[in-house]
Amino acid sequence: MKINSLRELFQIELWYAYDCEQKLVDKGLPTMIENCSSPALRRALENHLQETRGHVSKLEQIFTSTGIRADTKSNAILKEILSAAEDSIDHTDVSPIRDAALIINGNQVEHYEIALYGSLAALGRQLGLQNEVKTLEAILEEEKAADAKLTQIAESGVNTSAARESRAASA
8 A cells, every 4th residue: 555645654553553452452461461470560461451452442432533444454563573472482481581571572562552652643743633642642651651660570570580590590
């Protein structure tokens, strides 16, 4: 599909966001939740799963208010990030090391979403979509908070436990 206007670009990026959130709700976050051992990480991922379900609903509201057909467009970036998370699970035992890897994978998803929602908000401002921009900015803030929470969990215990486990394994 050749993009001929800013609105078409907005539409495609909105489809990417919708695809991303649906994949995270359907498989990405539940898989991470099932495969982590840290109670703090599990709680953070469970909370973000609830937020992500809300993101799906908010995007559906944007589709309705803009008259854009609710659809998805698969994105190679998210596909690669989710594949990396699957690799983390496949190549580590349930342990703080796996938790550290899952946090990295989660941060990667959040950084992608931060870029996506920041860009969508900027496009929306140019298109005069004031109400939609407020919604996109609200989602953006939740993604930033999720990213910060994952980093805090890593720095406040998971990475230390992973390092301790690594030292014990090599002793």
